[in-house]
Amino acid sequence: MESKVSEGGLNVTLTIRLLMHGKEVGSIIGKKGETVKKMREESGARINISEGNCPERIVTITGPTDAIFKAFAMIAYKFEEDIINSMSNSTATSKPPVTLRLVVPASQCGSLIGKGGSKIKEIRESTGAQVQVAGDMLPNSTERAVTISGTPDAIIQCVKQICVVMLESPPKGATIPYRPKPASAPVIFAGGQAYSIQGQYAIPHPDLTKLHQLAMQQTPFTPLGQTTPAFPGMDASPQASTHELTIPNDLIGCIIGRQGTKINEIRQMSGAQIKIASAMEGSAERQITITGSPANISLAQYLINARLTSEVTGMGAL
Incomplete structure (x- = not known):
C-alpha cells in the first residue's frame, strides 16, 4: 500500500493545507500570477490561495497523490531558489533549510507522531527532514501546524510519508479549519467617530463608533486628539486609572473565550x-483589573458586559 501511494499508483484525491507568510505567498504567486499558473499546469493539482490582507495565508493543494507531490516539489524548489537569491545579497555562509508548514487536523496528529513518537522518528530518519508537530491547536480551529524543514528532496519524501499516514488514518469527527485573521488595523477615535487605518486612509468604523459613543456616555473624559491612537494598549490620555470588577467563575469562560480569543x-x-x-x-468569583484611560476602561467594561449579557440571555450581544 505504502509504495503504491508514494508512486501515485492509487488514484486517491487528497487535500493538503499549507500555512504561509505573505512574502512566501508572493513568491508562489509570482508576477501577474505566472508562477502559480505554471505550478497548476505542470503538476495537475488544484492550488488555491486564501484571500485577504492577512499576515498569514492558507494555500490548499488538492489532487491525486502524484499531482500533490509534483506541486510540493515545485514549491520546495521555488523556496530554495528564494533562499539562494537572498544569500547572494547577504554575508551568511551556511544555507538555511527550506521550511514548509502543513496544517493537519489534530485528530490525525496522533497517527503522525506514533506510539511514543515512533512514527515521527521513523519519518525523520528515513527522509532526513526535520518534522515538528505543534503542541497547541491553531487559534479557533481543531488543526495543528506541522513544520517540515530540510532540503527540497527531503521535504518531498517527508510529504509522501505524511500523505500515507493521512490516507491510512482519516480525521475523526468534525474538523474546524484554521482561518488566519486579518492583520488588526490600528484604530483612532476622533470627534466621536472611530476610524480604522487601512494603508494611508482612515475608514469610518460604525461598530466601533457605536461602542465608543456608549463608552463616552458612561464616563466623563478628555476628548481625544486625532493624532492619539487609542490602540493597541496605548493610553489615550495621560492619566491612566484602574478599575476592578468581579465576575462569577462560571461566566469567566465567555469573557476569556477559546484560547483567550475573546x-x-x-x-x-x-x-x-x-x-x-x-x-x-x-x-465563586474572579477579579478582573482594567487599566487605561477613562475612555479605554469604560469601553472595556461595555464590551465585557455585552459578552455577559449575551451569555446569560443566550442572545447575541446587542
Missing part, C-alpha cells in the same frame, strides 16, 4: 490592559 479582542478594541486573577480556592 479577552484579546476586548483588549484590542478597548485599548485597555485587562488582567484576570487566578481562581481563589473557596471563592
Whole structure:
C-alpha cells in the first residue's frame, strides 16, 4: 500500500493545507500570477490561495497523490531558489533549510507522531527532514501546524510519508479549519467617530463608533486628539486609572473565550490592559483589573458586559 501511494499508483484525491507568510505567498504567486499558473499546469493539482490582507495565508493543494507531490516539489524548489537569491545579497555562509508548514487536523496528529513518537522518528530518519508537530491547536480551529524543514528532496519524501499516514488514518469527527485573521488595523477615535487605518486612509468604523459613543456616555473624559491612537494598549490620555470588577467563575469562560480569543479582542478594541486573577480556592468569583484611560476602561467594561449579557440571555450581544 505504502509504495503504491508514494508512486501515485492509487488514484486517491487528497487535500493538503499549507500555512504561509505573505512574502512566501508572493513568491508562489509570482508576477501577474505566472508562477502559480505554471505550478497548476505542470503538476495537475488544484492550488488555491486564501484571500485577504492577512499576515498569514492558507494555500490548499488538492489532487491525486502524484499531482500533490509534483506541486510540493515545485514549491520546495521555488523556496530554495528564494533562499539562494537572498544569500547572494547577504554575508551568511551556511544555507538555511527550506521550511514548509502543513496544517493537519489534530485528530490525525496522533497517527503522525506514533506510539511514543515512533512514527515521527521513523519519518525523520528515513527522509532526513526535520518534522515538528505543534503542541497547541491553531487559534479557533481543531488543526495543528506541522513544520517540515530540510532540503527540497527531503521535504518531498517527508510529504509522501505524511500523505500515507493521512490516507491510512482519516480525521475523526468534525474538523474546524484554521482561518488566519486579518492583520488588526490600528484604530483612532476622533470627534466621536472611530476610524480604522487601512494603508494611508482612515475608514469610518460604525461598530466601533457605536461602542465608543456608549463608552463616552458612561464616563466623563478628555476628548481625544486625532493624532492619539487609542490602540493597541496605548493610553489615550495621560492619566491612566484602574478599575476592578468581579465576575462569577462560571461566566469567566465567555469573557476569556477559546484560547483567550475573546479577552484579546476586548483588549484590542478597548485599548485597555485587562488582567484576570487566578481562581481563589473557596471563592465563586474572579477579579478582573482594567487599566487605561477613562475612555479605554469604560469601553472595556461595555464590551465585557455585552459578552455577559449575551451569555446569560443566550442572545447575541446587542
